[in-house]
Amino acid sequence: AALVLVAMVWNRATGRRYPFRLPAETNAAEPAPRLGLSTEELGSLLSRFNQATNLGVADLGRLLAAAEAEAAGHRFDGTTCADIMTADPIIARPEIPVAEAARLFLTHRIKCLPVVEGDGRLTGLLFQADLLDVVAGVGRAVRRSPRRRTVGDAMRPATGAVPHDMPVGRLLNRLAADGSEVVPVEREGWLAGILTRSDVIRLLLRGAEERPSIR
Known part of the structure; x- marks a missing residue:
């Protein structure tokens, strides 16, 4: 219990919710239009790599969107x-x-x-x-x-x-x-x-x- 409490305080202080629980008013599918992946597909990826308890769907969507944006920046040899x-x-x-x-x-x-x-x-x-x-x-x-x-x-x-x-x-x-x-x-x-x-x-x-x- 003490370890979980410390983890919750630490993650909230660093800007991440732990354990991850998506608020009801938040749209979990928000990253999907940018990624072309639905909420179910993101959840399936988390289950496939046994990360469902460590990472939320919204967090995975944000991470993949950031990676996609970074990769796009490297296309065409950095042409601006x-x-x-x-x-x-x-x-x-x-x-x-x-x-x-x-x-x-x-x-x-x-x-x-x-x-x-x-x-x-x-x-x-x-x-x-x-x-x-x-x-x-x-x-x-x-x-x-x-x-x-x-x-x-x-x-x-x-x-x-x-x-x-x-x-x-x-x-x-x-x-x-x-x-x-x-x-x-x-x-x-x-x-x-x-x-x-x-x-x-x-x-x-x-x-x-x-x-x-x-x-």
């Missing part, structure tokens, strides 16, 4: 987002008219315009579909008359920006799960570039010509 991103992309300011933004889309044949403030900080993203919303008169842009609508009215929030030194491998699951086509890349809060699916595909195909073909 800054290594494959499009640096110095075509940008827009929130105050310019949407008609000028449309000309930028046509001239440069791009799919997305990062919107930045005067100091270079990323404030939003403008996609071609957002211009269609302006034409259709829906969304934020409908609050102003057509001639006064600006990029700031039509843009969407710039959520999901990643740091420039983030390993590309960690971004693959997000691109697959969220369906993101353009990911802003920031350096110390300022826009450093944008990363698209095409950039990742080129990285995946790098060196493919040297690999033997499968017949």
